[in-house]
Amino acid sequence: xxxxxxxxxxxxxxxxxxxxxxxxxxxxxxxxxxxxxxxxxxxxxxxxxxxxxxxxxxxxxxxxxxxxxxxxxxxxxxxxxxxxxxxxxxxxxxxxxxxxxxxxxxxxxxxxxxxxxxxxxxxxxxxxxxxxxxxxxxxxxxxxxxxxxxxxxxxxxxxxxxxxxxxxxxxxxxxxxxxxxxxxxxxxxxxxxxxxxxxxxxxxxxxxxxxxxxxxxxxxxxxxxxxxxxxxxxxxxxxxxxxxxxxxxxxxxxxxxxxxxxxxxxxxxxxxxxxxxxxxxxxxxxxxxxxxxxxxxxxxxxxxxxxxxxxxxxxxxxxxxxxxxxxxxxxxxxxxxxxxxxxxxxxxxxxxxxxxxxxxxxxxxxxxxxxxxxxxxxxxxxxxxxxxxxxxxxxxxxxxxxxxxxxxxxxxxxxxxxxxxxxxxxxxxxxxxxxxxxxxxxxxxxxxxxxxxxxxxxxxxxxxxxxxxxxxxxxxxxxxxxxxxxxxxxxxxxxxxxxxxxxxxxxxxxxxxxxxxxxxxxxxxxxxxxx
Numbered sequence: 001x002x003x004x005x006x007x008x009x010x011x012x013x014x015x016x017x018x019x020x021x022x023x024x025x026x027x028x029x030x031x032x033x034x035x036x037x038x039x040x041x042x043x044x045x046x047x048x049x050x051x052x053x054x055x056x057x058x059x060x061x062x063x064x065x066x067x068x069x070x071x072x073x074x075x076x077x078x079x080x081x082x083x084x085x086x087x088x089x090x091x092x093x094x095x096x097x098x099x100x101x102x103x104x105x106x107x108x109x110x111x112x113x114x115x116x117x118x119x120x121x122x123x124x125x126x127x128x129x130x131x132x133x134x135x136x137x138x139x140x141x142x143x144x145x146x147x148x149x150x151x152x153x154x155x156x157x158x159x160x161x162x163x164x165x166x167x168x169x170x171x172x173x174x175x176x177x178x179x180x181x182x183x184x185x186x187x188x189x190x191x192x193x194x195x196x197x198x199x200x201x202x203x204x205x206x207x208x209x210x211x212x213x214x215x216x217x218x219x220x221x222x223x224x225x226x227x228x229x230x231x232x233x234x235x236x237x238x239x240x241x242x243x244x245x246x247x248x249x250x251x252x253x254x255x256x257x258x259x260x261x262x263x264x265x266x267x268x269x270x271x272x273x274x275x276x277x278x279x280x281x282x283x284x285x286x287x288x289x290x291x292x293x294x295x296x297x298x299x300x301x302x303x304x305x306x307x308x309x310x311x312x313x314x315x316x317x318x319x320x321x322x323x324x325x326x327x328x329x330x331x332x333x334x335x336x337x338x339x340x341x342x343x344x345x346x347x348x349x350x351x352x353x354x355x356x357x358x359x360x361x362x363x364x365x366x367x368x369x370x371x372x373x374x375x376x377x378x379x380x381x382x383x384x385x386x387x388x389x390x391x392x393x394x395x396x397x398x399x400x401x402x403x404x405x406x407x408x409x410x411x412x413x414x415x416x417x418x419x420x421x422x423x424x425x426x427x428x429x430x431x432x433x434x435x436x437x438x439x440x441x442x443x444x445x446x447x448x449x450x451x452x453x454x455x456x457x458x459x460x461x462x463x464x465x466x467x468x469x470x471x472x473x474x475x476x477x478x479x480x481x482x483x484x485x486x487x488x489x490x491x492x493x494x495x496x497x498x499x500x501x502x503x504x505x506x507x508x509x510x511x512x513x514x515x516x517x518x519x520x521x522x523x524x525x526x527x528x529x530x531x
Contacts, residue, residue: 014122021126025113028133029106031439032142036095036102041392041445043455043481044094044145048335050451050480052146053097056083057484066238072250077235078189079147092484094455097145104153105142109133111156112342118163119311120349127427128349131287134434137280137334138341140448147190148338154187155198155339159205163310166209174220177211181224189232192251198339201322204313208306269327276334277323281341283434286366287348287427315347353424361414367430368411374404374437381446392444399440403433451481457507457529458485464527465505472516473509478531482507495519505529 036042044050059068059080066077082100090096109129116125132138141149158180165176187195211217239247278285322340329336378400385393406429414426441447458481461469468488471479472495483489490504495516505527508516513530 017122018117021113021122021129022110024126025109025129025133026106028130028435029102029109029142032105032139033095033099033102035439035443036098036143038443038445039094041389041443041449041452042094043445043449043451044097044484045448045450049097049145050477050484052080052083053087054480054484056080056097056145057087057092059084060087066235067242067247072239072243072247074250074253076189076192076232076251078186078231079191081231082147082150083145097484098143101142101144101146101149104150105138108149108153108156108342111153111160112346115156115160115163115314116346116349119307119346123353123424124349124351127351127353127424127431128345128347130428130431130435131284131348132342132345134431134438135281135284135341135345136438137338139435139438139442141335141338143442143448148335151187151191151195151198152338152342154183154190154195156342157183158187158202159314159343162202162205162209162211163314166310170216174216177217177220178224178227181221181226182228183224184221185225185228185232189229189235194336197322197325198318200325201318201340204317204321205310208309208313269329269332270323272332273323273327273334273337277337277344280334280337281344283366283430284345284348286363287351311346314343315350319344351423351427353422353427363430364410364414364426367407367414367426370430370433371404371407371411374400374407374433377437378404388444388446392446395444396441396446399436403437406430406433406436451477454478454481455485457531458482461505461507461529462487467504467526469505469507470525471507473512474507474531475509507531 044053055069059065059077062068065081065084068077082104083097086096086099090099109132112132113125113129116128120128133142141152161176161180161183165173165180168176184195184199187199206212236248243250319340323337326336378397381393381397381400385397388396410426410429438447442449445452462485468490469486470490470492471482472492474482479491483491492506504525506516506520506525507529508531510530516528516530
């Protein structure tokens, strides 16, 4: 009887701990969402973010959700649907175009945490989740308009369904495997053929879970695949109806141009992706590098332990296969690394947080290095204060100072204080310092907000030119951003295409000013803007 009471108490405590962790993760994601509301210092980042937002705006305005483009498009429309729905509901704005990424990132983070609970204690799972949120590549994707974070949510859903179905009752097993198949189909709808790389990388996990020989697994996975493919099928049929075979060929040809599989790409891409992985997943490498040897031992030992085999398939084989496949691709973009980041971060949960405090000398020593870097960053920001809004400067400055204090305290308590911090407290301070800094700098527009001048120009034009505005000779980046922010814009490929409608304005590149003023002197242009 006493044993049952103890077990029930432990279960209640664990449930309460998990709820606290979920609340903390929810709060951190909510702060990211709130940071989008500071409209004066926020703007879409060119080029990709502006493109996705503008194309989603086209879908929302036209009402054509299956084949909205006048010519064959190289992506499936699922990559724009979530943004278009958000714009339809909340109107045209930065935060509305980024809202789907925030929601998807919240779901992905919770699924990551629950997946980690299968293999680790709640505290270890929390540390890994906090490290994931603090990674620059993950944090930036949380607040960026595009399909990347939606793809991550779908990948984490696939992982969660696969792992949690293993020991589930038969009925629950069927629905989870069905959900896995549906998420696979939706990932292709969102990211076209790019979704094939993470799917191939998941194959070792499917082998480790012993699903390959399970007829039930294939029946329900394929059933979910068919149901999840319905939007994709309607999209492809509509494209074929509008553009014929050229509409379908454009999807494949774009992917083949991106792939360009050669051995030379492997040698040139591996250094590119490795360096970006180290920089953009910081501070993961700080925690992982000292323990790489023990990870290798765990990969090749204890093969009788099913959970450990699953874990190695997720945390080692998935990132390894993914980055090798990615390195063969000719086109190199750092955001292609994003799908492997959560599963790489899962390795951080391997840390034994009940080690003696002396076991974390490297991490706490590195906190001292970060203290120096944060102080240098605060000094640099102080000297640039004249170029920033007062609120933006003070937000960023005090956030960096606070982060430096956290890192210094973690360093001081380890090497100079008699009363030392626990390993969890030191790591928590280190991670929160980074989260606080990048959160404040992005919220105040100091980083990742490079087109505030274009947004301000568009706002001025919208208030002065009610009849619309022509865009002529602008760089593609400027044209993309302005077409999203402007209420009524028309792109002119030549000045001869200008209509005689009165009241419209014209935005042109500065180098064409004399030609434009001369050629359009007789036209009824209400105002000229030159960049």
